[in-house]
Amino acid sequence: xxxxxxxxxxxxxxxxxxxxxxxxxxxxxxxxxxxxxxxxxxxxxxxxxxxxxxxxxxxxxxxxxxxxxxxxxxxxxxxxxxxxxxxxxxxxxxxxxxxxxxxxxxxxxxxxxxxxxxxxxxxxxxxxxxxxxxxxxxxxxxxxxxxxxxxxxxxxxxxxxxxxxxxxxxxxxxxxxxxxxxxxxxxxxxxxxxxxxxxxxxxxxxxxxxxxxxxxxxxxxxxxxxxxxxxxxxxxxxxx
Amino acid sequence: xxxxxxxxxxxxxxxxxxxxxxxxxxxxxxxxxxxxxxxxxxxxxxxxxxxxxxxxxxxxxxxxxxxxxxxxxxxxxxxxxxxxxxxxxxxxxxxxxxxxxxxxxxxxxxxxxxxxxxxxxxxxxxxxxxxxxxxxxxxxxxxxxxxxxxxxxxxxxxxxxxxxxxxxxxxxxxxxxxxxxxxxxxxxxxxxxxxxxxxxxxxxxxxxxxxxxxxxxxxxxxxxxxxxxxxxxxxxxxxxxxxxxxxxxxxxxxxxxxxxxxxxxxxxxxxxxxxxxxxxxxxxxxxxxxxxxxxxxxxxxxxxxxxxxxxxxxxxxxxxxxxxxxxxxxxxxxxxxxxxxxxxxxxxxxxxxxxxxxxxxxxxxxxxxxxxxxxxxxxxxxxxxxxxxxxxxxxxxxxxxxxxxxxxxxxxxxxxxxxxxxxxxxxxxxxxxxxxxxxxxxxxxxxxxxxxxxxxxxxxxxxxxxxxxxxxxxxxxxxxxxxxxxxxxxxxxxxxxxxxxxxxxxxxxxxxxxxxxxxxxxxxxxxxxxxxxxxxxxxxxxxxxxxxxxxxxxxxxxxxxxxxxxxxxxxxxxxxxxxxxxxxxxxxxxxxxxxxxxxxxxxxxxxxxxxxxxxxxx
Numbered sequence: 001x002x003x004x005x006x007x008x009x010x011x012x013x014x015x016x017x018x019x020x021x022x023x024x025x026x027x028x029x030x031x032x033x034x035x036x037x038x039x040x041x042x043x044x045x046x047x048x049x050x051x052x053x054x055x056x057x058x059x060x061x062x063x064x065x066x067x068x069x070x071x072x073x074x075x076x077x078x079x080x081x082x083x084x085x086x087x088x089x090x091x092x093x094x095x096x097x098x099x100x101x102x103x104x105x106x107x108x109x110x111x112x113x114x115x116x117x118x119x120x121x122x123x124x125x126x127x128x129x130x131x132x133x134x135x136x137x138x139x140x141x142x143x144x145x146x147x148x149x150x151x152x153x154x155x156x157x158x159x160x161x162x163x164x165x166x167x168x169x170x171x172x173x174x175x176x177x178x179x180x181x182x183x184x185x186x187x188x189x190x191x192x193x194x195x196x197x198x199x200x201x202x203x204x205x206x207x208x209x210x211x212x213x214x215x216x217x218x219x220x221x222x223x224x225x226x227x228x229x230x231x232x233x234x235x236x237x238x239x240x
Numbered sequence: 241x242x243x244x245x246x247x248x249x250x251x252x253x254x255x256x257x258x259x260x261x262x263x264x265x266x267x268x269x270x271x272x273x274x275x276x277x278x279x280x281x282x283x284x285x286x287x288x289x290x291x292x293x294x295x296x297x298x299x300x301x302x303x304x305x306x307x308x309x310x311x312x313x314x315x316x317x318x319x320x321x322x323x324x325x326x327x328x329x330x331x332x333x334x335x336x337x338x339x340x341x342x343x344x345x346x347x348x349x350x351x352x353x354x355x356x357x358x359x360x361x362x363x364x365x366x367x368x369x370x371x372x373x374x375x376x377x378x379x380x381x382x383x384x385x386x387x388x389x390x391x392x393x394x395x396x397x398x399x400x401x402x403x404x405x406x407x408x409x410x411x412x413x414x415x416x417x418x419x420x421x422x423x424x425x426x427x428x429x430x431x432x433x434x435x436x437x438x439x440x441x442x443x444x445x446x447x448x449x450x451x452x453x454x455x456x457x458x459x460x461x462x463x464x465x466x467x468x469x470x471x472x473x474x475x476x477x478x479x480x481x482x483x484x485x486x487x488x489x490x491x492x493x494x495x496x497x498x499x500x501x502x503x504x505x506x507x508x509x510x511x512x513x514x515x516x517x518x519x520x521x522x523x524x525x526x527x528x529x530x531x532x533x534x535x536x537x538x539x540x541x542x543x544x545x546x547x548x549x550x551x552x553x554x555x556x557x558x559x560x561x562x563x564x565x566x567x568x569x570x571x572x573x574x575x576x577x578x579x580x581x582x583x584x585x586x587x588x589x590x591x592x593x594x595x596x597x598x599x600x601x602x603x604x605x606x607x608x609x610x611x612x613x614x615x616x617x618x619x620x621x622x623x624x625x626x627x628x629x630x631x632x633x634x635x636x637x638x639x640x641x642x643x644x645x646x647x648x649x650x651x652x653x654x655x656x657x658x659x660x661x662x663x664x665x666x667x668x669x670x671x672x673x674x675x676x677x678x679x680x681x682x683x684x685x686x687x688x689x690x691x692x693x694x695x696x697x698x699x700x701x702x703x704x705x706x707x708x709x710x711x712x713x714x715x716x717x718x719x720x721x722x723x724x725x726x727x728x729x730x731x732x733x734x735x736x737x738x739x740x741x742x743x744x745x746x747x748x749x750x751x752x753x754x755x756x757x758x759x760x761x762x763x764x765x766x767x768x769x770x771x772x773x774x775x776x777x778x779x780x781x782x783x784x785x786x787x788x789x790x791x792x793x794x795x796x797x798x799x800x801x802x803x804x805x806x807x808x809x810x811x812x813x814x815x816x817x818x819x820x821x822x823x824x825x826x827x828x829x830x831x832x833x834x835x836x837x838x839x840x841x842x843x844x845x846x847x848x849x850x851x852x853x854x855x856x857x858x
Contacts, residue, residue, distance in 0.1 A: 050719050050758045062756045069563040084757060086784055091754035095723035119747055120727045131716065149714075153541070153727060157716035205274075236674040 008076040019028035023067035024052055027080055034080050035089065035109060037096075037181060039068040042143055048133050050092050053108075055079040064088060086113065096120045096130050103128045103182035112228050128184040135176035135185060137161055145169045145221070148176060148197065159185075172201030172215035204238035241391060243518040246526040247404045256396050261396060266301045266343060268462030269384055270330075271317035273471060274463040274833065275624065277502075279315040280332065287335035292343075301343055304393075307383040308463075311371050312590040314354070319366070319384045325365040327352035335751040338635030357643070358620070371622045373638050376611050377740025379587045380627045383471045387507055391513040394474040400519060402593035406482050407527040414852040415486040416442060419589070422597035423609030428454055428545070429657065429686045430762070431608075431675040437695035440569040441487045444577035452554075452573065452580040453480055453491040453770055455496040455503065456538050459670070460709060462689040463584035464687045467625050469496065469503035473510035477533060481524065484531040487579055492533040495550055497540045507535055542659075542713035547572075547580045551713065560717045561761035582687065584613055593710055604630030608674030609813075612685070618654075618692035619646050631672040634664065640690055649694035650732065653777070657686025659713075660766035661705045662773030663699060682773040684766060698795035700785055703807015704732035706770040712838030714763060721764025724755040728771055736796040740786035749775065790858040797841040799858050804845075806831035808853035815845035817855060 004019040010027050014052065017026035021046070027034050037049040045068035051062040056078050064084065079085060093110040095213040098120035100106060110116070133150065136159055140146045145168035151160040161167035172194050188195045194201040194215055201215035213236045223230035244250040270276075270285040274705045292301055309317040314328035319522050320342065330338065330352060341347045353364040354371070363369045366384075377383075386393035394400070406415055420435025424855050441449060453476060457465040469476060480492045496504050511533050514520040522530045536554050543549045544559040551573050553559035572578025588610060592600045608630035617623045620642030628637065638644070645651050652665040656673070662683030664671065671677050673683050693702065711725040728751060731744050752768035759765045775782060784790045791799040804815070804824075811829040826832030833835055834845065834854075846854040 025293075046717075047760055048719070052761065053758050066563055067759070071565060087750075088758040092719050092758065095647070095727070096721055098727070099719075099723050101604045115387060119743070120723075121730060126663055130719070131722070133717075152716075153543075154711060154714045154716040154722045157722065 006072045006074050008072055008074065010078045011080055017071070017072045021072055023056075023065070023070045023072060023076075023078055024055055026072050027067065027078070030081055034067050035112075035135060036068060037105075037109075037130065037134070038134060040134055040179065043137040046133060046137065048131065049096075051068065051089055051144055053085055053088055055082045055085050056107055057225045065116045067076075072103065074088060079141060089113060092114050095120060099123045100127045100182060100184075101125050102132050103130060103184075105181050106130065116126035119128045128182040129159065130182055133159075138175045138179045143171065143173050143175050144225075147171070159206075166199040167197060170197055170199055171218040171221045172196055172199065173221075204234060206239055207234045209236060211238075241513070241517050243516065244525055246365075247407060250395075250400065250404065250525060251715075257392055257396055264786070267304065267305045267321040267341070268301060269306040269309075269319040269321065269387075271309040271315070271319070271384070272305040272388075273312070273317075273467050273625070274572055275308065275312025276315040276317055281316045283332040283809045284316050284318065284330055284335065286340070288331035291339045291573045291858065293336050295339065295344070297339070297343065304387040304390075307388050308467040308625050309384040310375075310380070310624045310626060311354075311369070311622055313622050314624075316385075318352075321385075323611070325364050326354070326369060326372075328354060331442065337802045338658060351372075357358065362525055370643065371624065371626070371641055374632060375627050376629045377612055377627050378591045378603075378611050379468060379475070379584055379847070380471075380625065381591075382475065383467070386472070388473055389473050389509055389605075390551060390759060391474065391517060393717060395470075398594070399474050399590075400478055402590035403478055403481055403519070404525070404594055406485060407525060407529070412442065412486045412488065413480060415593070418597045419486070419592065420597075422592045422600040423604070423607075424585065424588055424592060424600065425608065425675060426582060427584035427588070427612065427687065429684065431685060434581060436841065437569055437581070438483065438487050440567070441489075441577045441579045444570045446577050448576045449487055449489040450573045450576055450578040451480060451484050451487065451492040452547075452578060453492065453494040453586050453668075454505075454545060454547065454550060454580050454582045455500070457495055457500075457548060457583070457687060458497065458540070458542040458545055459687060460689060461617045461691055462615045463656060464615055464688045466500050468583050468587050468613070469494075469500065470506050473503075473506045474514070475587045475590055476583055477510055477514055477520070479586035480533060481519070481531055482589050482593055483579060483581070483586065485529055486687070487577075489579070490531060491532065493534045493536045493554065493573070494533060495538055495544075495554060496701060497544075502600070504535060504537060508575065509537070527791075531584050541715070541840070542709075543715045543763050544762070544765060546690050549761070550580065551578065552632075558804040559714075560715045563760060572771055584688070605677075607676055608685075612673070612688055614673075614688045614690040616642050616692070617688050618690075619649065619651075619694040619696075620692045621646050628673070630674045633670050633672055633699050635669040636668070637673065637690065645694050646691070647694075649696065651692070652695050652697055653693045653699065653702075654684070655691045655693070655702070656689065657684035657766075657769075658689040659709045660684070660763065660769050661686050661689065662769040663693070663702060663777065664773070665777040683769060696793060696795070698736075698791050698793035699774040701736055701793075702792075703737050703770045703774045704729065707732055707767070710763065714767070718760035718764060720755045721759045721761075721767060724759070724764065725767055727751060728767075732771070735785045736791070737791045737798045738785070738796070740782070742786065744786065745775065745779075745782060767846045782843055792858065794856055796858075798824075799838065800841050801857050802834050802843070802845060803855050803857070804832045804834055805849045805853050805855055808851055809839065810851055810853070811848070814848045814850065818844045818848045820844065 005016045015030045034143045047066040052067045054067045096106045097118035147167040177185045203212040219233040318327040331661040348361045348364045353362045354369045424434045425431040441526045457554045544553045548562040549559045568578045613627045622643040707729040711729045809831040821840045823835045
């Protein structure tokens with residue numbers, strides 16, 4: 001199956017794509033860029049943001065699907081920048097501008113599509129989170145600890161640790177902070193202490209150079225995963 | 241109850257059961273449905289039990305608590321068999337009189353019967369009551385016939401005969417063919433052809449397949465599935481067993497919300513009974529086919545009625561929908577091929593198999609076959625649970641079954657399909673109720689909610705109300721639904737508060753288009769229906785709110801003005817005393833005056849004035 005290729009049409013151009021791939025990747029392989037927010041190549045796509053929608057099918061029975069999860073199908077006709085797609089994309093960005101007025105990336109992406117200001121009532125001017133869920137998926141799929149998750153429904157929906165308390169599962173790795181497209185997640189490092197999600201993590205200095213490697217909790221997590229003694233992680237990658 | 245080893249064994253038992261029952265034996269069935277239970281049906285049943293015992297009628301009259309008998313407006317309902325006399329508005333205090341007159345002397349008591357509002361004639365028999373006359377009872381057929389806690393009752397009414405027919409020489413493919421030929425479409429709202437869904441699942445590769453009954457009914461005012469689960473749980477199980485055989489499923493689940501405790505209890509009892517009788521478990525009826533059913537309780541999120549969210553919830557994950565494909569028929573519960581059908585869909589299966597697909601397909605319209613159960617509620621005289629052939633017109637629903645508008649008012653609109661359905665105006669009263677017709681006017685079949693509104697409803701306020709529900713129930717996963725419902729609600733609130741602007745209407749229309757097109761699941765895609773349909777059919781009401789700051793239906797409080805007509809006011813002080821804002825001035829026997837600055841527009845003065853001296857205008 002893996003070697004099978006599928007013929008479809010994207011933006012009027014006949015293209016070949018490997019079976020099982022998504023419309024987003026098929027378009028990308030053919031030089032067609034589709035804007036995304038919640039998509040990350042290392043994470044399972046979930047279709048949160050709806051920015052990557054494309055129009056599929058033949059008129060008049062076309063519909064929008066999110067390209068990050070929709071698989072290529074033989075003979076499928078795809079439009080990545082039709083009037084309907086662009087209208088939807090602009091509306092999504094306009095909504096996100098009102099939701100997270102402080103998120104710079106949203107303003108830039110909106111400006112790229114000609115949206116300068118939102119017509120909707122803006123929320124907290126300092127708000128940045130767009131609930132794309134990349135942090136949650138990173139914590140689950142990459143860090144492997146699931147210390148944070150989506151909590152509540154609208155209008156209270158947010159990313160949170162269980163019961164909004166200090167999470168015992170969190171290893172302080174900061175992957176969530178790194179992946180967040182809008183810089184939402186508060187994170188500080190001072191005097192050998194990293195603070196994230198309201199919990200303080202003691203940082204482990206390198207046994208050779210003395211530079212901080214990472215939180216002790218993270219090194220302990222690695223030791224548990226690999227079965228190696230935790231001390232074997234006390235040398236930073238530069239000194240190893 | 242024995243454990244049935246074979247189909248013959250079950251048939252022998254049924255034969256003995258029927259011959260032991262005297263069809264002429266008097267039976268009293270007290271409705272224990274969702275409408276009657278809160279009004280005191282248990283007390284009525286207890287009163288019958290006590291009264292029958294006291295009179296030594298215990299062995300002579302059979303007393304049962306049945307499922308929903310419809311016509312919930314007239315709770316508590318009591319049915320007398322074999323005559324099929326339908327009593328209504330019975331209280332525990334009435335029971336001694338009813339036992340004496342009706343059961344002992346055989347006399348019908350007029351005051352407990354339906355009375356025709358036009359000529360006052362008494363309709364004692366169910367078949368004569370207009371509410372039931374336009375109905376075709378398939379799913380609700382056993383509601384006023386059996387005790388839902390008795391497997392014997394279900395068997396005596398022909399239960400599990402469809403399963404016997406299936407096991408008696410029908411291949412799984414033949415079952416799927418039959419369901420396909422019947423034209424049955426999913427009753428949960430989507431209307432996807434049931435047979436096709438089953439076929440996709442059967443053809444999906446994999447040895448392990450699952451089957452789910454979606455009992456997560458959550459629309460405000462809807463109780464169709466609840467009534468079926470509570471009133472005829474074995475019909476749901478029988479449908480599921482037939483479906484499992486057809487698709488090759490080993491395990492079934494019934495997903496019910498925990499707010500339906502009686503449904504959970506009745507289903508659990510039915511599952512235990514079926515297991516003990518060899519109708520669930522290994523080697524059902526000696527057929528070689530094995531299947532079991534478990535209950536999975538939901539925590540009550542509206543979005544969990546969406547199939548992918550339901551599966552996520554069952555797997556212990558957050559009840560959020562996931563993009564399709566893959567469809568559950570290919571990769572559903574635990575990644576295995578899964579068929580999800582709604583309660584009513586499953587409950588239709590035994591009848592289709594018993595009577596044949598052609599019989600079923602002869603009922604209804606070209607593309608919508610069979611019947612549909614609706615909870616007919618709102619401004620009609622006869623609210624209740626109804627089952628009508630597809631294609632019955634809205635006018636028949638409202639005026640024949642529903643008995644017209646309550647209080648003699650004017651019909652204004654009917655909202656079909658639950659909170660995300662559209663509001664259908666008067667000019668479509670003759671529209672046949674089927675999947676395609678409803679869609680053509682901007683509404684949906686949904687799971688069968690039907691809310692009738694009269695001229696006292698403000699359509700802007702109605703749209704605002706439904707959006708507030710949908711906003712609260714949006715899971716918040718995708719941007720258009722989460723943020724879209726929020727801003728629609730905000731704009732609608734502004735308009736009903738008198739702060740609407742000319743820009744609001746086009747902005748809502750643009751937002752609705754994007755939400756309908758780009759939302760992840762059906763909740764967001766259909767959340768726009770109440771707004772778009774009211775904008776389309778009742779645009780002048782929006783314009784009155786925005787341009788003239790008036791609410792023509794006199795509903796939106798900030799736009800109302802209360803005044804006292806000095807000519808009519810007797811100076812009785814009733815409004816002065818009741819006004820919570822101390823906004824009414826006046827002395828006894830002097831006309832009162834409302835201080836507009838202080839008035840909070842609560843309407844209390846209007847409600848308490850016995851002389852109709854308080855005027856409300858917008």
